[in-house]
Amino acid sequence: xxGVVDYGIGNVAAFLRAFGQMGVPSMRVTxxxxxxxxxxLILPGVGAFDWAMNKLDSSGLRPKLNEYVQDRAMPVLGVCxxxxxxxxxxxxxxxxxLGWLEGSVTRIATDQEELRLPHMGWNTVQVTGESTLLEGxxxxxxxFLHSYSVQTPNIDQIKGxxxxxxxxxSVIEKGSIYGTQFHPEKSHQSGCKILxxxxxxxxxx
Amino acid sequence: MLRSRIIPSLLVSQxxxxxxxxxxxxxxxxxxINAVRIFNDKEVDELIIADIQAGITxxxxxxxLLKRISDExxxxxxxxxxxxxxxxxxxxxxxxxxxxGFSSSFIEDPAIVxxxxxxxxxxxxxxxxxxKSTPHNNGYEVRQRNGQLVVNRPLVDLVQDAGRFGAxxxxxxxxxxxxxxxxxxxxxxxxxxxxxxxxxxFLGGAGSLEHISDLLNGRESLGAAAxxxxxxKGRHRAVLLNYPSHSVIQQLGK
Numbered sequence: 001x002x003g004v005v006d007y008g009i010g011n012v013a014a015f016l017r018a019f020g021q022m023g024v025p026s027m028r029v030t031x032x033x034x035x036x037x038x039x040x041l042i043l044p045g046v047g048a049f050d051w052a053m054n055k056l057d058s059s060g061l062r063p064k065l066n067e068y069v070q071d072r073a074m075p076v077l078g079v080c081x082x083x084x085x086x087x088x089x090x091x092x093x094x095x096x097x098l099g100w101l102e103g104s105v106t107r108i109a110t111d112q113e114e115l116r117l118p119h120m121g122w123n124t125v126q127v128t129g130e131s132t133l134l135e136g137x138x139x140x141x142x143x144f145l146h147s148y149s150v151q152t153p154n155i156d157q158i159k160g161x162x163x164x165x166x167x168x169x170s171v172i173e174k175g176s177i178y179g180t181q182f183h184p185e186k187s188h189q190s191g192c193k194i195l196x197x198x199x200x201x202x203x204x205x
Numbered sequence: 206m207l208r209s210r211i212i213p214s215l216l217v218s219q220x221x222x223x224x225x226x227x228x229x230x231x232x233x234x235x236x237x238i239n240a241v242r243i244f245n246d247k248e249v250d251e252l253i254i255a256d257i258q259a260g261i262t263x264x265x266x267x268x269x270l271l272k273r274i275s276d277e278x279x280x281x282x283x284x285x286x287x288x289x290x291x292x293x294x295x296x297x298x299x300x301x302x303x304x305x306g307f308s309s310s311f312i313e314d315p316a317i318v319x320x321x322x323x324x325x326x327x328x329x330x331x332x333x334x335x336x337k338s339t340p341h342n343n344g345y346e347v348r349q350r351n352g353q354l355v356v357n358r359p360l361v362d363l364v365q366d367a368g369r370f371g372a373x374x375x376x377x378x379x380x381x382x383x384x385x386x387x388x389x390x391x392x393x394x395x396x397x398x399x400x401x402x403x404x405x406x407f408l409g410g411a412g413s414l415e416h417i418s419d420l421l422n423g424r425e426s427l428g429a430a431a432x433x434x435x436x437x438k439g440r441h442r443a444v445l446l447n448y449p450s451h452s453v454i455q456q457l458g459k
Binding site (some may be wrong): 017048051061092098114116117124128177185186188 | 272327
């Protein structure tokens, strides 16, 4: 059973629908007890960093989420702001992130070129290391919608890069913790394949 | 590389899918949920859904319809129509709609964009300007209330306000070209492109894929939106929702 963490921020239905079409059982995780029923987690996210973190805090789900991901190594896939929340902090706001991954979130640099922000639309992802999520998807297009991106000193955790001005970390993996800066749930077949790769992976079972 | 987005634009009126010409004579063309399903299957880049009654009547967005649309959608959606304030934006984003557009509400109070972006982030806040050619004001004026009311601020000011107050996208809709199939107003497009540093989408006039390449060729990555082109087929304008194959889209959007 896949649990989609529902802390009041969109996209939950889109994930459930995608899993439904794949024939994979999934449910909303809306209360701490729900974590006992699931084997893997999706952490969606849209909007401003602080808004999303505050919503997660007020949902009452954060302590259990921490416990299951950090202590019990339940696989989790953070999406868009959900990926950014895996890190310590963001220059978009003042609230601290979950801090499971080392690094921070900063505004995409636009000084060298005349780049429009947000980075909006379909862009390609180049695989940069052995990746669970990107298996069979090197060079595919995914839907991006963000102005901030992840910086990490741990280059080995970067599995996918996307060019927008400079390089943007588009896929990150560390053990059972996964993240995509793009929206797999809005990226048609290639996005479904990402979700499938996440579900089918047994290395953390 | 980021490629240009090619975006079907759907008009909704009282829960039905309609199409207009120059903002006039709405014609019933089907059911919005069915249209969303068809465009899902065609793997469209993005969808714009505009409710042309929600603002005029003052009843605001049809949240039930938006929830049903969002539940069906495998692609990003921008909703426009009767969005009154930042709370409407928050509610719509919470339903899983990526982007929410302001039109009249922005013209009356540009700071509404800033208040919304503080909550949901700039990337989800869109400004839509309906633009009409005129002998005055450098050739263009902005209109509101489905084109019936002339806005007494210059287009340039409103475009710059959209950027300054933190909108994540600007959609420019040409009233003169809407539903005509005569091609995009490229003079208008070139006036806007240099004015603001946020993503831009142009709507109104696309009658063929050539019109889309006319807009995208030699310009930076943009959004090219079209209503009639993706709604009708043939000389008799029979309703047939359509969208090019992925390889054609990639070629057009390069």
